[in-house]
Amino acid sequence: MGHSLIGKLPRTKEWDEVSRIISEGADPAQVADATLKAAELAMAWVQNDAGFREAIWLLTQLGVAGTKDHPLTHLGQYGLVRPEANSVVDVVADLCNSFEQAMAESRERSDFGEVSRRALAGAVTGYLNERLGGMFEPSSQEIESAMKDIRKPRVFAQVYQSYVGGLTNKSLGYFLSRELAKHLGHRFQTANQKRQFESALRTLCSESSVVVKKYGAEWFAKHLKEEGGDISRESAEGFGWYGMQKMRAELATRAKKNGN
Amino acid sequence: MECKRCAPNWRRGPRKMETKLAYYCGGLTPGAQPDDWQTKGLNLWPKAGRTNVNLEVTQLYDKFWRDVPAHYEDFLEIAAYIYSGDQALERVGKNDVDNMGTRWRRTFHYHIPVRVPEFWDTPDVKLALRQTLEFLTEDYYDFTFTGAAHAPAVQTFLGLEAATGKFSRPDRLALFSGGLDSLAGVVRDAIGEKSKLLLLNHRSNDKFSPLYEALFQQLAEKVQPRPLSQVRVLINKHASLSVDYCQRARSFLFAAMGMTVAAILKLDELTCYENGVVSLNLPLCGQITGAKATRTTHPRVIRGLEKLGALLAGKKGFQIHTPFFWHTKGDVVAEILKEKCGPLIASSRSCAGTILRSKVKPHCGVCSQCIDRRIGVIANSADEFDPASGYEIDVFSDTLPKVVDKIMTAEFINRAFEVETYANANEFIGEQPEVALALPYLGGSQARMAERILKLYKKHAAEVETALEAMQLAQAKAGRRGNLPADCLTRIMLDPASVTVLPVAGVKPEAPSVAPAGEIGRLRWDNDFNDVYVGGVHYDLRTRDAARHCIRYLVMMEAFDKNSARHLEKEINKHVREQVKRDVLKPGSDGNLRIQHYFSGSDKIYLRLHKELVKPAGRNGCFYLLVF
Numbered sequence: 001m002g003h004s005l006i007g008k009l010p011r012t013k014e015w016d017e018v019s020r021i022i023s024e025g026a027d028p029a030q031v032a033d034a035t036l037k038a039a040e041l042a043m044a045w046v047q048n049d050a051g052f053r054e055a056i057w058l059l060t061q062l063g064v065a066g067t068k069d070h071p072l073t074h075l076g077q078y079g080l081v082r083p084e085a086n087s088v089v090d091v092v093a094d095l096c097n098s099f100e101q102a103m104a105e106s107r108e109r110s111d112f113g114e115v116s117r118r119a120l121a122g123a124v125t126g127y128l129n130e131r132l133g134g135m136f137e138p139s140s141q142e143i144e145s146a147m148k149d150i151r152k153p154r155v156f157a158q159v160y161q162s163y164v165g166g167l168t169n170k171s172l173g174y175f176l177s178r179e180l181a182k183h184l185g186h187r188f189q190t191a192n193q194k195r196q197f198e199s200a201l202r203t204l205c206s207e208s209s210v211v212v213k214k215y216g217a218e219w220f221a222k223h224l225k226e227e228g229g230d231i232s233r234e235s236a237e238g239f240g241w242y243g244m245q246k247m248r249a250e251l252a253t254r255a256k257k258n259g260n
Numbered sequence: 261m262e263c264k265r266c267a268p269n270w271r272r273g274p275r276k277m278e279t280k281l282a283y284y285c286g287g288l289t290p291g292a293q294p295d296d297w298q299t300k301g302l303n304l305w306p307k308a309g310r311t312n313v314n315l316e317v318t319q320l321y322d323k324f325w326r327d328v329p330a331h332y333e334d335f336l337e338i339a340a341y342i343y344s345g346d347q348a349l350e351r352v353g354k355n356d357v358d359n360m361g362t363r364w365r366r367t368f369h370y371h372i373p374v375r376v377p378e379f380w381d382t383p384d385v386k387l388a389l390r391q392t393l394e395f396l397t398e399d400y401y402d403f404t405f406t407g408a409a410h411a412p413a414v415q416t417f418l419g420l421e422a423a424t425g426k427f428s429r430p431d432r433l434a435l436f437s438g439g440l441d442s443l444a445g446v447v448r449d450a451i452g453e454k455s456k457l458l459l460l461n462h463r464s465n466d467k468f469s470p471l472y473e474a475l476f477q478q479l480a481e482k483v484q485p486r487p488l489s490q491v492r493v494l495i496n497k498h499a500s501l502s503v504d505y506c507q508r509a510r511s512f513l514f515a516a517m518g519m520t521v522a523a524i525l526k527l528d529e530l531t532c533y534e535n536g537v538v539s540l541n542l543p544l545c546g547q548i549t550g551a552k553a554t555r556t557t558h559p560r561v562i563r564g565l566e567k568l569g570a571l572l573a574g575k576k577g578f579q580i581h582t583p584f585f586w587h588t589k590g591d592v593v594a595e596i597l598k599e600k601c602g603p604l605i606a607s608s609r610s611c612a613g614t615i616l617r618s619k620v621k622p623h624c625g626v627c628s629q630c631i632d633r634r635i636g637v638i639a640n641s642a643d644e645f646d647p648a649s650g651y652e653i654d655v656f657s658d659t660l661p662k663v664v665d666k667i668m669t670a671e672f673i674n675r676a677f678e679v680e681t682y683a684n685a686n687e688f689i690g691e692q693p694e695v696a697l698a699l700p701y702l703g704g705s706q707a708r709m710a711e712r713i714l715k716l717y718k719k720h721a722a723e724v725e726t727a728l729e730a731m732q733l734a735q736a737k738a739g740r741r742g743n744l745p746a747d748c749l750t751r752i753m754l755d756p757a758s759v760t761v762l763p764v765a766g767v768k769p770e771a772p773s774v775a776p777a778g779e780i781g782r783l784r785w786d787n788d789f790n791d792v793y794v795g796g797v798h799y800d801l802r803t804r805d806a807a808r809h810c811i812r813y814l815v816m817m818e819a820f821d822k823n824s825a826r827h828l829e830k831e832i833n834k835h836v837r838e839q840v841k842r843d844v845l846k847p848g849s850d851g852n853l854r855i856q857h858y859f860s861g862s863d864k865i866y867l868r869l870h871k872e873l874v875k876p877a878g879r880n881g882c883f884y885l886l887v888f
Contacts, residue, residue, distance in 0.1 A: 003612045004544050004628050005506065005552040006664045006671075010357055011823060020831075023816055041358045049360075087707035088686040089699070096696035104391070107400050111361035114549035118693050125690025133686060137707070173546030175357065181667040185747030186774045186816055191670050195677075 009178045014038035019179055023187050028200040032168075033255030035175050036248055042112075043171070047241045050106050051113015053233065054099055055120040056240030059163055060231040062124070063220055066151030067229060071144055086140045088128040091147075092121050115174055119167035127159045151224075157217035164216075164243045165209030168251070169202050176201070208250045212243045279366045281349050285341045286373040286408065297369075300348060302341050302501075305412055312498035313344045317418045320491045320521065330375040332520045333414040335572060338372055338380075338389075339516030340495060345370065346397060346509035348501040361549060367400040373408030380405040385571050392564030397508040398551035428487045430458035433522050434531040435514055436490070437461065438472045440633055441584060443479075443608045444595040445533030448583075450483045451599045459490040460521055462514045464507075466494070468609055471622060475607035482601065493517050511556040515565045515580070519572060529579040530569075532557055535592050536585045537632070537720045540713065542692050544628065545671040553694075557582060559701035586716060589636030590723040597642055605637065605645040618652075625651030625658075626665040631672050638730050639723035656731040657738060659745035659780055661888065663818070669749055676724040679717040685710035688717075728753055746775035774816040781887030783873065785815070792869070799869045806844040806858040807866060809836045811873070814885045825877035825884035828855050832883065855883055 009015040018034045026034070036043065046052055061080060065071035076083035079101070081094040099117050103109045131146040132138040138146075149155045180194055188194040219239055223231050280297045284290045287308025290299045304313050315336070351364050374380050386403060393401050432449065436442045436459035449455045459476070463469065480488045495513065518530045534557040541553040555561050562580050569578025584592060596605060612627040623630045630651060637646045648654040653665070660666045682688045689695055689710055698713070699706040728749075732739075735750040744751050776788040784793040789812045792799045801808040813835045819826045826832050833845055833853060845853040859870035875886045 003554045004541070004548050004668070006544075006667050007357070007547060008663045008667070015357075020817075039357075042360050045360070087705070089689050089707040089710045092686075092689050092693065093696035093699045093706050093710070096693050097700060100697060104394060107367070109365050109398065109550065111364070111547075111549045115546075121693030121696070122690050125686055129686045129690065133684070170546060174360075174549075175547075177545035177547040177667065177671065178357070181670040182663045182818065184666055184670055184752050185745070185778070189746070189752070189775070191673060191752045194670065195674060 007178055008182070009175065012038070014040075015179075018176075019182070022179060022183055025187060028197065028204045029251065029254040029257075031176070032172055032201060032204060032251050035172055036251060039171075039175055042175075043244075046112060046244065047237070049110055049112045049116070050108035051099070051103060051110055052116045052240060053237045054102050054106075054113070055116035056163075057231075057233050057236040058095055058099065058120060059123070059160065060220075060236040060239070062147065062159070063150050063156040064224070064230055066148045066156075067224070071147035071150075072140075084140075086143060087137060088125060088132060088143075091128060091143065092125050095124060096121055111174065112171070115170045116167060118170050119163050122166040122170075123159050123163035126162050127155075153217035153221040156220045157213045160216035160220070160243065161209045161213045162206075164212045164247055165206045167244070168209070168247050169205035172201055172205070173198070204251075204254070205247075208247060208254060211246050211250045215246065216243065279349055279363060280369075281345070281366065282369040282371065283341065283345045283348075284371045286337070286411070288371050288373060288406065291371075298349075300345075302344055302348075304337055304340060306416075307412060312501060313340055314494075314496050315340050315418060316494040316496075317517075318492045318494070319489070320418075320524075328414070328520065328524055331379045331572060332523050333411075334372075334374040334376060334380060335516050335568075336414060336520050338370075338374070339513040341370060341372060342393065342401075342509050343495060343507075343513040344497050344501050346399070347497070347504050347507060350504045351506055361552075364550075364552070365398050365400065367402075369402040369404070371404045371406065373411060374405045375408060375411050377405045377407040382571075385568070388564060388567045388571060392561060392568060393509065393512060395558070395564065396512060396551065396555050396561050399508075428456060428489070429525065430489065430527075431456045432529070432531055433458050433460060433518060433525065433527055434533065435460050435462075435518055436533075438468075438475055438608055439610045439629075440589065440596070440605065440608050440636065441535055441538070441592050442533045443475065443601075443604060444592040445531065445584065446479055446488075447482075447599045447601045447604070448595045449531075450479065450486070450488055451601065452595075454483075454486060456486055457488060458521070458525070459488070460493070460514075460518050461490060462493045462495070462510075462517065464495060464510075468619075468622065471607060471609060471619070475604065478604055478607060482604075491517075491521055508551050508554060511561070512565075519565075519569045519578065522569075522578075523573065528573060528576050529581060531581045531583065532562070533584050533592075534582060535587045535589050536713070536716050537588055538629075539582065539585055540695065540698055542675070542694050542717075544675050545667070559585075559698045563701045586712070588716060588720045588723055589632050590639045590720070593636045593640045593642055597640060602642055602645040605642065606650070621650055621652045623651045625653035625655050626660065626662075626668055628668060628672055631655055631669060635724055635727040638727040641730070656749045657735050657744060658748055659778075660747050661780065661820070666747060670752065673724060673728070673749070673753065676717075676721040679714070680721040682714060685714050688714045742777055745780070746778045774812060778815075780815065780820070783811075783815070783885060783887040785811075788812075789815075794869060794872050797872075799865065804859070804861075804866055805840045806836050807869070809839040810855070810858045811885065814874075814883070819884040820887050821884055822877040822882075825880075825882035827880075827882050829853055829881060852881075 015038045018031065018038050021034055022031055058080065065074045068074040072081055072083045072085055075081040080098045081091055085091050085094055096117060103113060128146055132142055150159060180197065184191065184194060188197065223235050227235065282293055282297050282299045283302050284299060285302045286305050287303055293299055302313055303309055303311050304315060305311065345368060349366055351366065356363050379385060389403065390401050432455055434445060434457050436446060438461065446457060446459065450457045461472065476490055522528065522530050539557040541555065543549065543553050562582060566578055566580050596602060609622050610629045610633040611623040612629050613624050634655065637643055655669055660669060682691065685707055695710060695713055699709050702709045732750050735744060738744050739750065777786045782795045785791065789808045790802050792801055792811060810832055813832055814826060817826055818824055837843055845857050848854055855874060856867065856870050859866040873885055874883055876883055
């Protein structure tokens with residue numbers, strides 16, 4: 001009871017390179033780039049991952065719900081968030097459980113799907129917490145008002161940027177959590193140094209995700225109009241995938257700059 | 261002809277490669293299957309062919325079994341098949357990074373003969389069975405139940421004992437694994453509250469039975485004159501069915517046995533002692549997803565089992581109590597100490613590994629259960645009852661030779677400290693969204709429950725802090741003398757250089773780093789590898805720069821076995837050449853480099869060092885250090 005299965009990276013040339021540059025003190029941008037290169041095979045299927053598709057679709061549905069008079073009622077019709085949700089925890093927990101239900105039905109779970117759910121929860125919480133966090137519990141009206149604002153392309157882009165940044169960081173964490181601790185006592189003399197490295201990776205992903213912000217705002221406004229106020233799963237999937245591609249290119253550019 | 265490595269399907273096969281297996285149970289003849297399905301047979305019934313699963317129940321008397329409804333007998337068999345089937349197919353995704361764990365999840369179709377098919381074919385029953393199992397194990401399940409008119413009575417093969425003497429009906433039935441949590445539960449209920457308990461224990465092998473029996477006897481003596489009884493379930497399988505050791509379905513069998521015994525005793529409840537931190541088992545780090553963190557007593561599983569229990573029991577309903585859900589491990593230990601039962605801790609066993617452990621050191625010391633146990637015990641200043649000598653590795657002062665041990669230790673502590681920084685439940689659920697999966701099953705407002713769980717985890721973090729403080733104090737002298745390895749928990753948590761700032765961008769790679777002094781296995785080094793000791797013999801490498809950098813590099817890369825060996829030409833020599841600023845190795849007459857040239861010279865002692873320490877990993881040009 002209470003067991004956790006821990007794995008390490010496979011012994012391939014690409015992953016060995018990741019290990020080598022970490023031990024040699026490479027900066028987070030270089031490590032991120034090398035990791036994504038080594039993970040190319042794993043990430044090649046991301047576009048078809050059911051969890052990834054579900055998470056990005058849920059995100060776009062929050063934007064679509066924002067255009068309705070009662071966003072929670074709209075989301076409730078699809079079983080995504082209960083209409084009676086009256087806290088940030090309620091909204092995020094409902095989204096996570098609706099994701100879980102979709103995965104159970106599709107029977108297409110994957111680790112990347114789980115990572116996508118984490119990124120979705122992080123992005124939605126980040127936005128709602130910023131809008132509603134405070135000393136007092138938000139009222140249902142305040143939650144509805146915050147949800148309605150996601151219809152604005154600028155606000156939607158902010159949530160989308162946070163999602164893409166979080167997804168990149170969590171994907172890196174998925175791979176690097178098999179490696180970083182190995183360097184404790186060597187590259188990282190202390191657990192604190194390791195934590196700081198992870199924190200720098202997070203900052204890197206967050207800063208790099210700026211590249212998707214403008215694209216996110218324009219895409220959302222365009223598709224909402226073109227698709228008659230709704231966004232199809234197919235469009236959402238392409239949107240999510242393109243954002244990840246942009247992030248990948250940005251990280252490669254940053255790594256190149258730092259390496260020179 | 262196309263080269264195999266370059267063929268389009270070599271690494272670019274479809275991602276969906278879960279393993280699919282149809283189990284035909286109780287002697288059923290396998291039917292036709294699609295190409296990508298395998299089939300296997302599982303059998304408990306002696307008269308239905310060769311049995312490969314055996315279920316044995318001890319200390320449950322035959323006379324009680326007479327009233328067991330047939331669908332409970334079915335349930336027990338179904339659970340035994342699921343438990344065996346879970347281990348009979350490897351989760352090939354355990355380390356499949358390139359597939360992102362897709363093959364961790366398997367698809368099973370069980371064909372099971374049952375006595376009451378009309379009950380098992382009910383949509384509600386099938387759904388409850390499927391949903392509970394799928395969340396518990398993260399596999400996919402389908403069931404086909406067929407009527408078995410001539411099914412043998414379960415008691416004919418359970419090995420039930422003939423009743424002797426009088427049997428005292430218990431107040432409560434509790435699952436008892438023999439770990440710290442269940443020990444605390446029995447101490448609290450049977451000794452503190454003077455309840456009459458019947459303990460149900462499940463074991464998959466007999467290795468630690470004497471330790472368990474000793475614990476049970478000590479408990480039985482403590483509760484006297486009231487009786488303490490137990491029922492023990494042993495399940496064993498044919499060796500060919502022991503392929504996977506993750507055992508995510510184990511608790512399902514345990515619970516099924518509990519529900520059946522409860523039905524025998526006309527009880528409509530079951531108690532399961534498990535602390536909340538372990539029950540929720542939030543992921544320790546990014547690589548742990550889904551059921552890679554066990555969900556044995558997760559609230560969603562418990563509610564699923566209750567639903568099944570209620571369906572089995574009819575209108576009566578069924579409850580599974582988890583009285584320690586709002587406890588941490590430290591609270592659990594405190595329950596034991598409160599009843600002055602500290603000495604019993606030594607006889608309890610928490611370790612995840614069984615087969616590899618010795619009876620003298622029953623705990624590995626580095627699995628999450630062992631780390632949690634030590635922290636709970638030390639935070640309560642109860643380490644006299646659970647000394648470090650019972651652990652194979654003392655995580656606070658020993659080096660951690662395996663990468664997975666380092667990850668586990670570092671991430672266990674890391675998560676505790678991370679949770680401490682969350683200001684409120686919103687932040688908590690944003691960073692640890694797995695908590696959301698439990699919220700609908702706890703009753704009450706989700707926000708309040710999330711807040712309460714955060715409080716529980718913060719309490720756990722405080723225990724980690726207390727234990728670390730105590731152990732750092734205890735190890736201070738060893739630290740001052742330089743006797744603590746660089747990667748032991750005490751060192752990595754306390755270092756004068758711990759406050760550093762790593763800029764996000766614009767930094768050139770630093771030089772390779774490795775601790776200037778340290779010890780791994782039989783190798784010890786000091787003064788940045790100028791002094792090296794192998795098996796106690798000292799080698800001064802001040803004049804042997806190449807040899808020094810070669811060994812230093814291999815230590816830095818943790819090349820301690822064939823799998824982690826490094827290539828001489830591409831890696832080792834490249835590094836050595838950069839460090840000593842010249843080419844030390846010259847190709848021999850056959851054009852190959854020889855690693856012993858780093859060590860050769862007039863003084864033969866260095867060649868001895870080479871022979872003792874540096875080993876080739878076959879004929880692939882790779883070398884490693886033989887330190888273990």
